[in-house]
Amino acid sequence: MKDFVIRNPKEEDAEQIGSLDFVLNMTYLYHGDLDKRNMLCAVNGEDKIIAVAHLMEHETFHAAGHDEDKDFIRYLKFQILFADGVEDEQIKDALTDALIIRSREIKAEHPDKRIVLAEYLDADNLKDLSYYLARGFTIRDTIVVFRFDLSQDIPRYSLPEGVQVLPFLLDNSEALEQYHQAELASFDGVAWSMNHLRWMQGSPEMVNFCAFAGNQLIGNTSTWRITDERGATESVFVIPEWQKQGVARSVICTALEHLKQQGKSIATLGTHGNNQKAIRLYTQIGYELYGFILTIGYAID
Incomplete structure (x- = not known):
């Protein structure tokens, strides 16, 4: 794997981000809650995006009426996408670390909130489940479809x-x-x-x-x-x-x-x-x- 760096997106990245995923592109272009500090791009030496990690506040994050409930979890949901769907574990490690660092910055702004960084995964996606469990993540909820x-x-x-x-x-x-x-x-x-x-x-x-x-x-x-x-x-x-x-x-x-x-x-x-x-x-x-x-x-x- 060539050297890469993690950075926030630039205006000129829009086309590259759009090529990764349609929903991510629509989020980047039109979502009013988008904070570009919460989008992390892995770029190679040619400044080409090879993966993107994206963090958004879940609807629980600003839930009303729970300020006195210290056990109420406020979720930050994330997603990591790779160009051409080809994963690289070194890049995934770096992006996961960057997501945790960014989440801690958000936590510092909301010290009284119980915050959890979270992703949704199919129960049969054993590869990703094993990866995140080994990184210190835990199963927080089961959604029945x-x-x-x-x-x-x-x-x-x-x-x-x-x-x-x-x-x-x-x-x-x-x-x-x-x-x-x-x-x-x-x-x-x-x-x-x-x-x-x-x-x-x-x-x-x-x-x-x-x-x-x-x-x-x-x-x-x-x-x-x-x-x-x-x-x-x-x-x-x-x-x-x-x-x-x-x-x-x-x-x-x-x-x-x-x-x-x-x-x-x-x-x-x-x-x-x-x-x-x-x-x-x-x-x-x-x-x-x-x-x-x-x-x-x-x-x-």
């Missing part, structure tokens, strides 16, 4: 009187704020940032199916493209006062009908492995187990 076969009939559920499910564009500040407040209420103060919400709306295949009681947004399921055959039914929530009334079932099934009409063959979603209520809901609708994703994390002291 379910699939719905869109060739089968999609169940229908009745809604409470006065509630309707509609596609809802988050294309203005009022709509974004309405969605954001409902998500905060549903997930105990954990929600996507407003910048991330705006960024997600840039996808032409993202549709939010929201339940409304009058003018109040009370629930949601969002869909977006994963592959030509597979779509997501994620961001499922219902505000507390409307839970256990069939709202979640209805918005999920409306999203499934949309994906079926779009020609998708399967829909997938994930939930925390200890979320018994969500797992029971999804399996009753007809979702089946698809796999597991592990959250591996490194505690930042």
Whole structure:
């Protein structure tokens, strides 16, 4: 391996970064939460990017209502990508070290927060799991992934009187704020940032199916493209006062009908492995187990 250095991106790196990964490129170009101090490029002697490590604040990082909870974990999520998909362990070591150093700088700015540097890995990705476990990372969470076969009939559920499910564009500040407040209420103060919400709306295949009681947004399921055959039914929530009334079932099934009409063959979603209520809901609708994703994390002291 030739000599390399680790540095933050420069303006002229945009094209090289874009060639590594489409989502990374869209993040680099358009995401309002992007902090270039949190993007680390490994470049060779010709100043060509050979790998990129990227760090972003997870939605838990600024979660409301948890300041007094010293056990609440605030995640910094990361990803390492190599040009042409060819990994080099020496570069990976250097980028992992740089991510930990940068995370400690962030920790110094938030000394009272319990911060963990984390990545999501498929449970069968034994190579990467072994690598990070040997580096001092631990398994922090298990995400259960379910699939719905869109060739089968999609169940229908009745809604409470006065509630309707509609596609809802988050294309203005009022709509974004309405969605954001409902998500905060549903997930105990954990929600996507407003910048991330705006960024997600840039996808032409993202549709939010929201339940409304009058003018109040009370629930949601969002869909977006994963592959030509597979779509997501994620961001499922219902505000507390409307839970256990069939709202979640209805918005999920409306999203499934949309994906079926779009020609998708399967829909997938994930939930925390200890979320018994969500797992029971999804399996009753007809979702089946698809796999597991592990959250591996490194505690930042």
